[in-house]
Amino acid sequence: MDFRWEDHDDMSTILRVQWTIEPLAAPQPHLPCSHCGRMTAFRSSGTFRLNANGKRLDAWLIYRCLGCDGTWNRPVFERLAIGTIDPDQLNQLQANDAGLAAAIAFDGAGLRRFTSRVEPDGGVRVLKQVIIAVDSWTALEITMVVLRPVSVRLDRLLARELGMSRERVKALVNMGRLRVGSDGWRRGVRDGDRVVLDYGGDVQDRALGVAAGEG
Ligand SMILES: [Zn+2]
Structure with a gap:
């Protein structure tokens, strides 16, 4: 009209x-759980895991299986040169910043990179x-x-x-x-x-x- x-x-x-x-509520990815072996829903734990490898850093947001509490690590970034990471973001990751964790957890489109099955919000x-x-x-x-x-x-x-x-x-x-x-x-x-x-x-x-x- x-x-x-x-x-x-x-x-x-x-x-x-x-x-x-x-x-x-944040969208929930369905993934095979490496702990209980089932295809199951996961929910963000709100905590991050960081792993340094030489001068490179991996960061993940940790999800937990709703059935057995087993973990799935959602990549935030992988193998990034430490000098190129925004210091504020690094601080947030180390402090398990709730705002950053929520921003990632609510990014349902981003989740679809890891699984085709995402339960809506x-x-x-x-x-x-x-x-x-x-x-x-x-x-x-x-x-x-x-x-x-x-x-x-x-x-x-x-x-x-x-x-x-x-x-x-x-x-x-x-x-x-x-x-x-x-x-x-x-x-x-x-x-x-x-x-x-x-x-x-x-x-x-x-x-x-x-x-x-x-x-
Ligand atoms: Zn499980």
């Missing part, structure tokens, strides 16, 4: 909100904040903030978080009342995605309140 963002340039009529989408949490509040408005603009990769689809997320059926969301899209940009909405949510929902008599106030984080 064709539309222009300029249609909504009147700031005073748009309620702007931000949805921060966070995965509830298991749902998301949505934190809603009003960015620009207005007294009287005719449209709601939602900006998505996705700091870690998530596997949730935009249409499903909108239906769930707006408290509507997916058929209702689809109908609003078809009517041009819900606009998601040029590359569609049956796809994964991405950082910076912007959704505009026009207020109309049949868009319930409750749904809009929920979208703004008041529900």
Whole structure:
């Protein structure tokens, strides 16, 4: 469909909100466990292992088998010349920095280098904040903030978080009342995605309140 963002340039009529989408749990790789011998799911232990070999260093994030606690070492880097490693990263690895461990554990695309079977992140949490509040408005603009990769689809997320059926969301899209940009909405949510929902008599106030984080 064709539309222009300029249609909504009147700031005073748009309620702007931000949805921060966070995965509830890291994706789990399925791998053959060298300890119990089964094909099984692994979970990050949050700790790193470093191994120096001459002037070269290996770093792994240690995963544990959910069945037997056996380990799998997920490579962070291998055989890197020690002088080329960022000192901050080296400190984080040595300190088992939780932020670095989580950033790697939540990188599901990176996991697919090691196994074709990765269980998705298991749902998301949505934190809603009003960015620009207005007294009287005719449209709601939602900006998505996705700091870690998530596997949730935009249409499903909108239906769930707006408290509507997916058929209702689809109908609003078809009517041009819900606009998601040029590359569609049956796809994964991405950082910076912007959704505009026009207020109309049949868009319930409750749904809009929920979208703004008041529900
Ligand atoms: Zn095992």
